[in-house]
Amino acid sequence: MPKGEQGGREIILEEYKVVYQGGRGEIVEKKSRFIANVFPVASEEEAQACIEETKKKYWDARHNCHAFVLGGKGEVTRCSDDGEPSGTAGRPMLEVLLAAGIRNVLVVVTRYFGGTLLGTGGLIRAYTQAAQAGLEASRIITRIPGRQIRVVTDYNGVGKLQYIAGKLGLPVLDTQYTDIVTMAFLSPLDRCDSLVKEITEATAGQAQITLSDELYYGMLEGKPVLEEQEAGS
Numbered sequence: 001m002p003k004g005e006q007g008g009r010e011i012i013l014e015e016y017k018v019v020y021q022g023g024r025g026e027i028v029e030k031k032s033r034f035i036a037n038v039f040p041v042a043s044e045e046e047a048q049a050c051i052e053e054t055k056k057k058y059w060d061a062r063h064n065c066h067a068f069v070l071g072g073k074g075e076v077t078r079c080s081d082d083g084e085p086s087g088t089a090g091r092p093m094l095e096v097l098l099a100a101g102i103r104n105v106l107v108v109v110t111r112y113f114g115g116t117l118l119g120t121g122g123l124i125r126a127y128t129q130a131a132q133a134g135l136e137a138s139r140i141i142t143r144i145p146g147r148q149i150r151v152v153t154d155y156n157g158v159g160k161l162q163y164i165a166g167k168l169g170l171p172v173l174d175t176q177y178t179d180i181v182t183m184a185f186l187s188p189l190d191r192c193d194s195l196v197k198e199i200t201e202a203t204a205g206q207a208q209i210t211l212s213d214e215l216y217y218g219m220l221e222g223k224p225v226l227e228e229q230e231a232g233s
Contacts, residue, residue, distance in 0.1 A: 016072050017102045020141045020220060025133025029126040031114025036134030039106045041068060044076065047106045058110040065127065067094035068106035072143075074098065084111075088123035096131040102140060107131050141218035141225060145189040148173065148212035149196075152182050153203055160202040168195070171217075171224040186217050186224055 019040040026035045037054055041047040047068045055064045067079035067090050077098070079090030093107055109130045118126060151161055158181050165172055165185050173184040187195050196209055218225045 014072055015142060015144050017100065017140055017142050018218075019102065019105045019138050020218070020225065021139040023134060023137030023139070025130065025135075025137040027126065027130050027133055028114075029122065029129075030116040030118060032116070032118065032126070033110075033112040033114070034126050034130035035110040035112075036130040036137075037108050037110070038134040038138045039108075040104060041070070041106045042104055044068075044070065044078070047078070050106055051108055054108045054110065060112075061110045062113040063089070063111040064108055065089035065093065065111070066106060066108045067091075067097060067131070069094070069097045069103055072103055074103055084123060084127075085120060088120055089127045092124045092128045093131040096128055096135070100135060100140075102135070107134050109134070139220065141220050143216040143218055145214060146187050146217055147189060147192050147214060148184060149187050149192070149199075150182065150184045150210045150212075151199060152180055152208040152210075153206065154180060157181070157203040157207055158183070161199065161207075164195070164198060164202060170195075171219065173224060189214060 019038060022038040022040060024035065024037050026033065028034070035058070039047075039050045041050060047070070051064070051066050058064060063082045063084055065080055065082045065084060068077070070076035077094055079094040081087070081089040081091075089109065093109060097105055097107065109127055153161065161183050164170075165183075168191070170185045170187055173186065174182075175184075176182040192211060196211070199207055199209060215226065
């Protein structure tokens, strides 16, 4: 299991899904409206702030139920039925998040009562479907632990680097052409050692290879998204 350092402490680098951009989904069940809002959150305090903000926005609703999952391994989970019968709202929503494998995520489902009781089974189905609708309206990416690899070579090595990147599906960040060629691309952490060896062999040891510190990246619409850009903006 890859390991790294962050803020003076050891961290475990693993691949997992996060919300790049939250979304809003809605379903109607027997005239009751269920509005799901999804947020990327990094802490319980941030989650609570989003919950309170949502309650203020939908101040006239009967219920504002929520569920969230924090940490790369889902170490922290919380949920609330907010007045619905126990186990009919928060827990089903939490199960949706866990089943999707998404971390650092909050979903708040607001219910406007339509006048007809749904029963336990009906509530569970409605809150489950609403949470799913919220996720479907959101943009989700997979955070991949890796490194940025920068390679300096002569023009004879360009084709070989492009072939290696294409064969392995590595996203190319930048290519600069001067009297030499500098190519920067991203590699999953567990491939870095073998990749450096392959580049060295392909260029007969002539390429200069520099590896960045460990980072996370993701792919969105075919383009790489680096760690600092994954704040849900």
